[in-house]
Amino acid sequence: MxxxxxxxxxxxxxxxxxxxxxxxxxxxxxxxxxxxxxxxxxxxxxxxxxxxxxxxxxxxxxxxxxxxxxxxxxxxxxxxxxxxxxxxxxxxxxxxxxxxxxxxxxxxxxxxxxxxxxxxxxxxxxxxxxxxxxxxxxxxxxxxxxxxxxxxxxxxxxxxxxxxxxxxxxxxxxxxxxxxxxxxxxxxxxxxxxxxxxxxxxxxxxxxxxxxxxxxxxxxxxxxxxxxxxxxxxxxxxxxxxxxxxxxxxxxxxxxxxxxxxxxxxxxxxxxxxxxxxxLVKRVIAPSNEVKIAFVGKYVDLTESYKSLTEAIIHAGATLDTRVDIKWIDSEKLENLDLKESFKDISGILVAGGFGRRGVEGKIRAISYAREHKIPFLGICLGMQLALIEFARNVLKLKDANSTEFDEKCENPIVYLIDEFIDSNGKKQIRTSKTPLGGTMRLGAYECRIKENTLLSQIYQGKKSVKERHRHRYEANPKYRKAMESKGLIVSGESQGLIEAVELKDHPFFLAVQFHPEFTSRLERANSVICGFIKAACDYESSE
The missing domain is CATH 3.40.50.300 (P-loop containing nucleotide triphosphate hydrolases)
Structure with a gap:
C-alpha cells in the first residue's frame, strides 16, 4: 500500500x-x-x-x-x-x-x-x-x-x-x-x-x-x-x-x-x-443575465454567517448563466419598514434559517408579502417553519399561531420541540444529537420522500426521494396538516413522517424546506432547490 x-x-x-x-x-x-x-x-x-x-x-x-x-x-x-x-x-x-x-x-x-x-x-x-x-x-x-x-x-x-x-x-x-x-x-x-x-x-x-x-x-x-x-x-x-x-x-x-x-x-x-x-468560472465573472433577489436574514451584517447559502446562489447563477444580485434585508428592521419599498425591483424573496425569536416577525411579514404578491419565494429551515406560522395566522385565521421556540405557552403550536420521533410501530426514527445546552438537534443527512406531481418533484426531476442535510431542533406540528392542506398548502416532502417541504397551489413558485439545500451545493453540481428558485426569479423578472 x-x-x-x-x-x-x-x-x-x-x-x-x-x-x-x-x-x-x-x-x-x-x-x-x-x-x-x-x-x-x-x-x-x-x-x-x-x-x-x-x-x-x-x-x-x-x-x-x-x-x-x-x-x-x-x-x-x-x-x-x-x-x-x-x-x-x-x-x-x-x-x-x-x-x-x-x-x-x-x-x-x-x-x-x-x-x-x-x-x-x-x-x-x-x-x-x-x-x-x-x-x-x-x-x-x-x-x-x-x-x-x-x-x-x-x-x-x-x-x-x-x-x-x-x-x-x-x-x-x-x-x-x-x-x-x-x-x-x-x-x-x-x-x-x-x-x-x-x-x-x-x-x-x-x-x-x-x-x-x-x-x-x-x-x-x-x-x-x-x-x-x-x-x-x-x-x-x-x-x-x-x-x-x-x-x-x-x-x-x-x-x-x-x-x-x-x-x-x-x-x-x-x-x-x-x-x-x-x-463555470467565466459564467460567475461575466454572466449573460442578471436577476435581483431579497435575502431576508438576521445575521445580514456578517454574511459569513450565511456563507454556504450565498455560495449556493453563486453556483445556481453559474449554472443558469445569471448574476444574482442580492439585496440584504435585516429581518429585525423589516418589522417596521414599508414592505412595498423594501421589495421594490425584487424578483425573488429568500428567508434564511436561524435560531431565536429576534427578527422573526420581520421574516413572517416578508413571507406574507411573497405569498400575497405572487413573488417567487424560498424558505429554508426556520424559513419553512415561519411559512407555516404565516399560513396559519393569515389563511387559517389562527391569530395566536406560533412556535414553542418563541412562545412555550401558545395555544396553537404550529412548530414544536420533539426530542425524538416515534413511528407507528413504536420505533425511534430520528437521529438526534444531544447538545450541551439541553434538548436535541437533528443533524446531518436524512432521506426526504417527494410527493409526485409537485413543484418539489419537478425541481428534483421526478426523483422519488433525495438526501439533504439538517441542523435544527424544532419540527412542524402534524396536527395542523389537514387544515392547511384544505386551504391550498401542499406537503410535498416528508422524512419518516415529519414534514420536510411545503408549497402552495396557485403560486408561481412558493417553496419552503426544513433541510438546508445549500450544504450540498457545489460549483460543478448546484443544488436543485436553489437552482429552481433562481430560475423562478429569472422567469418572474422577464415577465414583468
Missing part, C-alpha cells in the same frame, strides 16, 4: 487571508490530476466544535452528512472538491484534550503524567493519519496564525509528522500577507519574512510561500521573498484578490503551482482537466 503524502498549510501575519480557499484550490487541482485527495482542518480553539458558537463570533456552522458540526472551511472544501467530508475532516484543541483526558480517566496511559509532548501531540498526529487513510494526498490546514500560543501543539505535530513520513512524503506551505502601503506605493515583504522566521524558530521550514496581496508581485519581489525565506524561486506563488474565489485554482495553475508541488513530493503527470471549471 502506497504511503499517504501530506501537504501542511499554515498562515502568518493575520487571519482571514484565505488558507481554506488556498487548501481547497490545491486539492481541486490535485484531484483533477487523478489523485485521491482529502482535506483536514485542525482548529486550535478550545471549543469542542463550532456547534454552540455564535454566528457573530465564528461565522457559519457547516454540517456534514454524518451530522458533524464543523468549521465553515469544510464547506469550501466540499464545494471545491465535490465530495462529502465527515467529522474526521475537522477537529479542535477542545476535542483533542477531551479525548486525551477521557483516555487518562480510563487508565489507558497506565498512570503516566499526561503532557502536551508526547500525549497531546500524538493525539493530533493520530487524527491527521486517520483522515489520510486510503488517500494519495491529504491536505492539512492549521487554523489561526503562526505565533498563536494555542497553535503550538499543532505545529509541533506537523513538524514531527513530516520527519516521521520522510521529506518526499510531506511538504509545508505557508500563506502570508504582502501588504500594499498606499502612501509609499509599494508592496512590503517584511511581514512575510518575520512570519517565516517565527515558523523556523518552531522548527518548520516552508517549502512554498503563497503571498496574499491586493496587487500582483513582480519577478524581483518574488525572488526577494524566495531568497529571504529559503525556498526555490518557483515556489513563491501569488494569490491576488480575484473577482471570484473559484478563480484561485486557475490562477495557481497558471503559475505552475503543481510543478513546484510535484518537485517536492515526487509526483508525476500533474495535468488537471479544468475545462468545465473554467467554463
Amino acid at each position: 502506497k504511503k499517504t503524502k501530506y501537504i501542511f498549510i499554515t498562515g502568518g501575519v493575520l487571519s482571514s487571508l484565505g488558507k481554506g480557499i488556498a487548501a481547497a484550490s490545491i486539492a481541486t487541482l490535485l484531484k483533477n490530476s487523478g489523485f485521491k485527495v482529502s482535506i483536514l482542518k485542525a482548529d486550535p480553539y478550545i471549543n469542542v466544535d463550532p456547534g454552540t458558537m455564535s454566528p457573530f463570533e465564528h461565522g457559519e456552522v457547516f454540517v456534514t452528512d454524518d451530522g458533524a458540526e464543523t468549521d465553515l472551511d469544510l464547506g469550501h472544501y466540499e464545494r471545491f472538491l465535490d465530495e462529502n467530508l465527515s467529522q474526521l475532516n475537522n477537529f479542535t484543541t477542545g476535542r483533542v484534550y477531551q479525548s486525551v483526558i477521557e483516555k487518562e480517566r480510563q487508565g489507558e496511559y497506565l498512570g503516566k503524567t499526561i503532557q502536551v509532548i508526547p500525549h497531546i501531540v500524538d493525539e493530533i498526529k493520530m487524527r491527521i493519519k486517520k483522515a489520510g487513510e486510503h488517500k494519495d494526498i491529504l491536505i492539512v490546514e492549521i487554523g489561526g496564525t503562526v505565533g498563536d500560543i494555542e497553535g503550538l501543539p499543532f505545529l509541533e505535530a506537523i513538524r514531527a509528522l513530516k520527519l516521521e513520513v520522510g521529506k518526499n512524503n510531506a511538504m509545508n506551505i505557508h500563506l502570508t500577507l504582502v501588504p500594499f502601503i498606499k502612501a509609499a506605493g509599494e508592496l512590503k515583504t517584511k511581514p512575510t519574512q518575520h512570519s517565516v522566521g517565527e515558523l523556523r524558530r518552531i522548527g518548520i521550514s516552508p517549502n512554498m510561500i503563497i503571498c496574499r496581496s491586493e496587487k500582483p508581485l513582480n519577478r524581483d519581489l518574488k525572488d526577494k521573498i524566495a531568497i529571504s525565506c529559503g525556498v526555490e524561486k518557483n515556489c513563491v506563488i501569488e494569490s491576488v484578490d480575484a473577482a471570484s474565489i473559484y478563480q484561485i485554482p486557475l490562477n495557481f495553475l497558471k503559475q505552475d503551482i503543481l510543478g513546484a508541488i510535484a518537485s517536492v513530493l515526487e509526483l508525476k503527470n500533474l495535468k488537471p482537466n479544468m475545462d468545465n471549471w473554467n467554463f
Whole structure:
C-alpha cells in the first residue's frame, strides 16, 4: 500500500487571508490530476466544535452528512472538491484534550503524567493519519496564525509528522500577507519574512510561500521573498484578490503551482482537466443575465454567517448563466419598514434559517408579502417553519399561531420541540444529537420522500426521494396538516413522517424546506432547490 503524502498549510501575519480557499484550490487541482485527495482542518480553539458558537463570533456552522458540526472551511472544501467530508475532516484543541483526558480517566496511559509532548501531540498526529487513510494526498490546514500560543501543539505535530513520513512524503506551505502601503506605493515583504522566521524558530521550514496581496508581485519581489525565506524561486506563488474565489485554482495553475508541488513530493503527470471549471468560472465573472433577489436574514451584517447559502446562489447563477444580485434585508428592521419599498425591483424573496425569536416577525411579514404578491419565494429551515406560522395566522385565521421556540405557552403550536420521533410501530426514527445546552438537534443527512406531481418533484426531476442535510431542533406540528392542506398548502416532502417541504397551489413558485439545500451545493453540481428558485426569479423578472 502506497504511503499517504501530506501537504501542511499554515498562515502568518493575520487571519482571514484565505488558507481554506488556498487548501481547497490545491486539492481541486490535485484531484483533477487523478489523485485521491482529502482535506483536514485542525482548529486550535478550545471549543469542542463550532456547534454552540455564535454566528457573530465564528461565522457559519457547516454540517456534514454524518451530522458533524464543523468549521465553515469544510464547506469550501466540499464545494471545491465535490465530495462529502465527515467529522474526521475537522477537529479542535477542545476535542483533542477531551479525548486525551477521557483516555487518562480510563487508565489507558497506565498512570503516566499526561503532557502536551508526547500525549497531546500524538493525539493530533493520530487524527491527521486517520483522515489520510486510503488517500494519495491529504491536505492539512492549521487554523489561526503562526505565533498563536494555542497553535503550538499543532505545529509541533506537523513538524514531527513530516520527519516521521520522510521529506518526499510531506511538504509545508505557508500563506502570508504582502501588504500594499498606499502612501509609499509599494508592496512590503517584511511581514512575510518575520512570519517565516517565527515558523523556523518552531522548527518548520516552508517549502512554498503563497503571498496574499491586493496587487500582483513582480519577478524581483518574488525572488526577494524566495531568497529571504529559503525556498526555490518557483515556489513563491501569488494569490491576488480575484473577482471570484473559484478563480484561485486557475490562477495557481497558471503559475505552475503543481510543478513546484510535484518537485517536492515526487509526483508525476500533474495535468488537471479544468475545462468545465473554467467554463463555470467565466459564467460567475461575466454572466449573460442578471436577476435581483431579497435575502431576508438576521445575521445580514456578517454574511459569513450565511456563507454556504450565498455560495449556493453563486453556483445556481453559474449554472443558469445569471448574476444574482442580492439585496440584504435585516429581518429585525423589516418589522417596521414599508414592505412595498423594501421589495421594490425584487424578483425573488429568500428567508434564511436561524435560531431565536429576534427578527422573526420581520421574516413572517416578508413571507406574507411573497405569498400575497405572487413573488417567487424560498424558505429554508426556520424559513419553512415561519411559512407555516404565516399560513396559519393569515389563511387559517389562527391569530395566536406560533412556535414553542418563541412562545412555550401558545395555544396553537404550529412548530414544536420533539426530542425524538416515534413511528407507528413504536420505533425511534430520528437521529438526534444531544447538545450541551439541553434538548436535541437533528443533524446531518436524512432521506426526504417527494410527493409526485409537485413543484418539489419537478425541481428534483421526478426523483422519488433525495438526501439533504439538517441542523435544527424544532419540527412542524402534524396536527395542523389537514387544515392547511384544505386551504391550498401542499406537503410535498416528508422524512419518516415529519414534514420536510411545503408549497402552495396557485403560486408561481412558493417553496419552503426544513433541510438546508445549500450544504450540498457545489460549483460543478448546484443544488436543485436553489437552482429552481433562481430560475423562478429569472422567469418572474422577464415577465414583468
